[in-house]
Amino acid sequence: MSRRFMRQKGQRERKRIAGERIEVLFTLAERIFPYEPELADRYVEIALAVQRKAKIRMPRKWKHRYCKKCRSLLVPGVTARVRLRDGHVVTRCLICGHTMRHPYIREQKERRKKRTVKKTYF
Template identity: 45%
Template sequence: MKRLNKNKLKQIALERINILFQEAKSNPSKANRYVEIARKIGMKVNIPIPKEYKRRYCKHCNNYFQSGNYRVRTRNKMVVYYCLNCKKYMKFKINF
């Protein structure tokens, strides 16, 4: 059996991560599980989760953010996400 080279493997993993986040958006009941699987795929292949997806889930409990389960505040050039599931904060810099 032929082994896949690393670039091809990383490309396949990135496609799967994209598909999982699209499914998480359309299927709220399984969204947290899809986020967990996407993170495991990224760690296994050693690729970072794309920036547009990083702000869509809690890094502490893998909770997919939907309206009603998180709060967003802006403070001192930072966006602060507060997860109502695990009660933890995540901070992101605002780039102007």
């Protein structure tokens, strides 16, 4: 095997391991949050450091679960206020006051698609 192939194989392996570590850290942060919120925030910081070091994208599942400004775990009703406004999910961090807006167009499209499919068959 060539050196290039071996290097790419090693990089893929490192990225896979980094993804698993991020998953574990966020899961631990969610579990420990009711008992020790500071430790949960530390787990989030470590997960973000792993993500940056491995140069991988944050999994979609966890992307909106931490504050982009203060890097704390966002738990709706405890550390975050979540509202729906004009096609956006508006999340406000109750620790630092940072506001994040995420469109929910994909969900609306899926809902519309389900409605049109049902109408055509019935």
